[in-house]
Amino acid sequence: MEEFTLIADLAIIWSAALIAGYICIKAKQPAMAGYMLVGIAIGPHGLKLINQMDQIKVISEFGVAMLLFALGVDLSLRQIVSSAKKILLAGSTQMLLTIAASWWLASTIGLAPNIAAGFLFGCVCAISSSVIISKVLSERGETDSIHGQILIPLALVQDLSLVLIIPFLPVLQETANANYTDFLISAGKAALFLLAIIAGATKVVPHIISFSAKSNNRELFLLTLMVLCLSVALVSQQIGLSIALGAFLAGIMISESPYIHQALTDLMPLRDLFATVFFVSIGMLLDPRFIFSHTLEVLTFVLLLIIGKILIGTLSAFFATRNLRSAILVGVGLAQIGEFSFVLLSLGYDSKLISAAMYNLFFAGAVVTLIASPALMTLMPKLLKKFSALSHQRRTAGLSPTGTNTGGSNGSENDVGNQSESDEDEENVDALNDHVIVCGFGRIGKNVGHVLEAHHIPFIVIELNAGIMDDLAMRAIKHIYGDAVSPLVLDKAHVEKAACLVVTTPDPISTLAIINYAKRCNENIKIVARAHRTEDINAFRAAGASAVVQPEFEASIELTRLALQSLTRPLPEIQVALDRIKKQRYKLFWAQPEEEMRPAS
Incomplete structure (x- = not known):
């Protein structure tokens, strides 16, 4: 039966990988690490379930x-x-x-x-x-x-x-x-x-x-x-x-x-x-023995x-x-x-x-x-x-409750995650009030900016891409060069006076940090956030986001709308159906009922 050895070895490898991958996913760990660890276990230096290494190589x-x-x-x-x-x-x-x-x-x-x-x-x-x-x-x-x-x-x-x-x-x-x-x-x-x-x-x-x-x-x-x-x-x-x-x-x-x-x-x-x-x-x-020795x-x-x-x-x-x-x-x-x-x-x-x-x-x-x-x-x-939060706490020991600096330094520009622009445009930025902060001016952020410009709504962009910064400067759009995760950058954008914050970054950890800090500085601010994964929706809502958008789900909504339109369904009927789908879908990821998410009157 030697001719079937390779098939048996593959069956063992994939079976062991299936178990290891499932355990790692449940433990929220990368599956790759599980695959390598299970390889140690089933290989010639472990349980010896596989010995024909030439074929496996x-x-x-x-x-x-x-x-x-x-x-x-x-x-x-x-x-x-x-x-x-x-x-x-x-x-x-x-x-x-x-x-x-x-x-x-x-x-x-x-x-x-x-x-x-x-x-x-x-x-x-x-x-x-x-x-x-x-x-x-x-x-x-x-x-x-x-x-x-x-x-x-x-x-x-x-x-x-x-x-x-x-x-x-x-x-x-x-x-x-x-x-x-x-x-x-x-x-x-x-x-x-x-x-x-x-x-x-x-x-x-x-x-x-x-x-x-x-x-x-x-x-x-x-x-x-x-x-x-x-x-x-x-x-x-x-x-x-x-x-x-x-x-x-x-x-x-x-x-x-x-x-x-x-x-x-x-x-x-x-x-x-x-x-x-x-x-x-x-x-x-x-060979684990080599590591031990x-x-x-x-x-x-x-x-x-x-x-x-x-x-x-x-x-x-x-x-x-x-x-x-x-x-x-x-x-x-x-x-x-x-x-x-x-x-x-x-x-x-x-x-x-x-x-x-x-x-x-x-x-x-x-x-x-x-x-x-x-x-x-x-x-x-x-x-x-965590380091950024601790650093900001030390730096803002003399700040007012709104987060504005009551005196002293404006903070170190060497803060982890922070690179802000020079002070040339500070007067224009300081004049902002009840404005919108757009974190990230990529494909999503640009569309948001176009609509805000068309409706003459004041806004400021926080962006870390130097090429995009040049475009913003040419269009005379208020902007700050920096990482929105940094409290210093959000402070410079006057998050404490902003009416709305739009977070377009796909990184869930960065988004959560931005939401948390914005809510600490301004409990009345409305926050609209992008969620790359459905499991992030609950965390963003719990942190204080007023609305969370998952691009893939929104794309499916648009596809559904166009499909129904092609079938000549009435527009009011289509809108009711789509609203119902949105409400049911996003509600699955809310930690609390919608009534509990509303601020107390």
Whole structure:
């Protein structure tokens, strides 16, 4: 029955992952950590339910290839090219500083006996996990947040740097007296491969995808995607790169097609299914006995790695955002080892650039960072919120009950999460009364602003995107450059005198902090908030929001309205039906009856 061993192993992996994932979701913890922990339990170093690791490694490599293929499809060459220069600079700075610091540390403590090992160790430490970053941001509804918009391009810079790093491996294997022929050959292959990717993405692949899509057969469309993915991945492996990197670049090629959304829809089930195998297999490869016998070394490595990457990531991100809170969240998001790091680690071990001891230490530490990273990304916003509240309490010891400053300093501009504009427009801002504060001027905020302008309602915008700030200045719209989570910024917008506060941020923790502070300063203020997730509606209402809007649900209401109109139903009848649906739907998430939510008369 040996021919069925692989099927049995997959059944065990998916069954164990199902149980672990369910427990983690119930405990409100990231499922990825559960997958890796259950991998330790069922693997050859645990209960030994699975021993055929060679087969599992093949499936795992396919899993990470599918993950990175889907990630590449969701990105695009245009997005990479159009990324702000300062974000590209921040990504390059983060990579170089992390490589240099890790190289120096490895050489100092004896982990790297030579320059080659030190450089490889630095490269392995510098790369973060695009998969974990994108998955955690997506689960938390923070993809469109300030730190989310910085984290993903930074992870892109790291992933693409692998194309530059891998050609150096042949040189690292040579002695000091050897020539650089192998390096030139590898670098030339990589350069030609990248040129082929760019040409294919713009000239060839869109036509192939279009031809397949016009067949109106989903099976053929999916087969086309898989053939493109595996073909590019195999070519990548043949020229000395990796299957995972090739799959990622194949995804970027497909991303230029107008059929990208259908491609993502068809890929998601495969991606999620085999991604589970990847995360479980990572746990299976970890030997807990090594951690127990080298506890001090592993913990020291993990702490130095996490702290170092947070500090360097925060410093690099600060160049792009000029906002300490967002920069810290970016640093925390980068504080783990990436899936491409395992590719580099394996290549280095096979090339005898690193020893078995260094390989085991790094692998153990890397898995620990992967398990800990989702929890850190979840915990840090809460810690920053508490720190900001304590800092504001100390700073406002001499303030009046309304929150206005009765004297003294206006607060430090180095407060976590705060970056406010200069005092040039203070007179205009101070003149505001019974105004509307719009937190965030993205797609939703702009629509709100247009309506307020049309009705001549005074309002002020709080925004952290420098590009949007330039547009606001040109249109002579009152604005403050800063993070609305910061009490100092809300004070400057005169939240104590405002009639209404509109919160458009998708981050639930930030939104809750804004609502809480606004209500403390002005109990009569009306607050309209956006909820990315339905479970946030109850919390926002309980905190004092007058109305909470969930964009996806509102979109379904509009679709229903248009559908009924197309059936020529009377408008009054349609409105009554929609009002009833809204009332019933949102009431499900209210902690108290509507009567109790009203302020006491």
